[in-house]
Amino acid sequence: GESVGLHLPTLSVQEGDNSIINCAYSNSASDYFIWYKQESGKGPQFIIDIRSNMDKRQGQRVTVLLNKTVKHLSLQIAATQPGDSAVYFCAESGSSNTGKLIFGQGTTLQVKP
Amino acid sequence: SQTIHQWPATLVQPVGSPLSLECTVEGTSNPNLYWYRQAAGRGLQLLFYSVGIGQISSEVPQNLSASRPQDRQFILSSKKLLLSDSGFYLCAWSGNRDTEAFFGQGTRLTVV
Numbered sequence: 001g002e003s004v005g006l007h008l009p010t011l012s013v014q015e016g017d018n019s020i021i022n023c024a025y026s027n028s029a030s031d032y033f034i035w036y037k038q039e040s041g042k043g044p045q046f047i048i049d050i051r052s053n054m055d056k057r058q059g060q061r062v063t064v065l066l067n068k069t070v071k072h073l074s075l076q077i078a079a080t081q082p083g084d085s086a087v088y089f090c091a092e093s094g095s096s097n098t099g100k101l102i103f104g105q106g107t108t109l110q111v112k113p
Numbered sequence: 114s115q116t117i118h119q120w121p122a123t124l125v126q127p128v129g130s131p132l133s134l135e136c137t138v139e140g141t142s143n144p145n146l147y148w149y150r151q152a153a154g155r156g157l158q159l160l161f162y163s164v165g166i167g168q169i170s171s172e173v174p175q176n177l178s179a180s181r182p183q184d185r186q187f188i189l190s191s192k193k194l195l196l197s198d199s200g201f202y203l204c205a206w207s208g209n210r211d212t213e214a215f216f217g218q219g220t221r222l223t224v225v
Contacts (some may be wrong), residue, residue: 041219102159106154106156
């Protein structure tokens, strides 16, 4: 079956350091991946996405890397700030045509001042 | 621009009572609509999705149902709530396959 998992439930980093959050997926047919940020009590917010024809995509302070060989996805946050503290979810499109996303369990990012 | 509205933000309901959560989307037509549930400290579990009016697909067997009476309206219901229905319910929409989903602010449901 399809599943998305995260390697670590909690990541603690010092303010100003870079953060790397990892995610493994199981469906080799997935061709679209997204990272979301969820602050306490709020709905997830889109951060960045990547399609399977790419292996890297950059946004503002964030980079997503996709390794299809080992079915691994990572989110890199440069110069982590206190406002980056949240739960981060990876999601994959799966093999359906409905647009539904399959989410991982989330990694809590804690930024220490 | 597109917006998604979900209400209420919090809800406390007794066991056995009915439930109706509503979600509406503005600024787009024929969206794909989704209901997710999130248990405390966990990821998002897809409950229902809809690709059109009256078209509902259920992902997991449960005590809940969904309806889409209008193109941009998605309703999550239950006839009799169970304690295990407590959770954070999120509505979302997307344009089509392989695009990001946009989430509402969620409803915190506590069944007592």
